[in-house]
Amino acid sequence: MLRFLCLLILTTAFANRATFDNYQVHRVVPENQEQLNILKDLEDDPNGLSFWVGPSRIQKAVDIMIPPHMLPRFNDILASINLKSEVYIGNVQHLIDTERPKVRPTVDFGWTDYYTLDEIYAWLDFLNETYPGVVTPIVGGESYEGRQIHGVKVSHRAGNPSVVLEGGIHAREWISPATVTYILNKLLTSQDPVMQDLVQSFDYYVFPVVNPDGYVYTHTTDRTWRKTRSLSNNLCYGADPNRNWDFHWKEAGASSSPCSDSYAGESPFSEIETRSLGRYLDDISDNLVGYLDFHSYSQLLMFPYGHTHEHVSNYDELLAVGLDAAAALALNNGTHYDVGSIYDAIYPASGGSIDWVRGVLDTPYTYVWELRDTGRYGFLLPASQIIDTAEETLNSAVVILQHAKGRLRGSKNNEVQDIARP
């Protein structure tokens, strides 16, 4: 009887979870405008396809997840435009089943497994209790379904210049919150003098999951969900929170189709998550010198802008520091990152958080990482890679923060802003 009850509870708990048996991820590389246009049309009206890396320009790889029943039709379409595809993932469900360790670690929180929103928030509470006077709870905003965007502020000295760490704006990129919490933990526990110096030198505002509804949805219902969970007068849920910020909104690489994964939303800041977080960032912008944003996947380290190929005023500096950071990142495991502006390194994409932070708040050091990998696992990076990924990423962040600190040295904070600001 007990066993029956357990089974019943288990099946009910997971009853609404999407499965991805024999879903495949194919990589295609458009070689002409016609092929590119067809892929863009498909992305706007995906009908069950899911673009893991969307079409952007000729010769840029596109990764598409295809349900088994659509494979014949998909292959027909590719054949009709003379496009070949390569299977990157043969069975998505198999990767979902093996992404996490078979036996859950016994500790409440760590970096050998991925954690739910509640578990992450409980860990933030634990930090608040464990480091009184250094860690304080902060709320960056709220979500469509009424959750709060919880974060913590780490401060050893009032009036320090500040840096924001943003994770989890795209729900399915689980390595992002895992990396942000790893870095946060190191900020609080590392004995390394370089880290301790950086902890003393800046105030850190850390938000591991800025799209909480989406993140919860990836745990309960659809592991491959990307957007928010808002609904208005259309068929499809959510907008892309990294296309919704009010800076050159929808000018490039953003969709007007609500069913697209890069849907920019009804209007700039239509999503309460970006609107409320934007307001919070505006409130702390006087001291803000850095904004570090974490996504996956592709192994890229990028900086603004996404809407234009025109360079930001400190482009040369951001590129040089980015290259140094990528070199530091490669030291541990040889992981290679390409470095460049969003527009150059990945694709035209407007309305992202770092572009708004740079363009509107005028924050000089804004970077976005596309973490591991390059497509073997994609968003389904095994939990066994979290620590290596986070540690190498931290090494690159340290280079950026040390550079920022060097630029700020010797001035009072107010003047610092003037020196560092482009």
Ligand code: 0X9
């Ligand atoms: O398309 C995106 O939003 C990011 N790539 S992802 O595969 N993680 O979705 C690129 C981020 C570019 N950043 C901005 N446009 N600000």
Ligand code: ZN
């Ligand atoms: Zn992303």
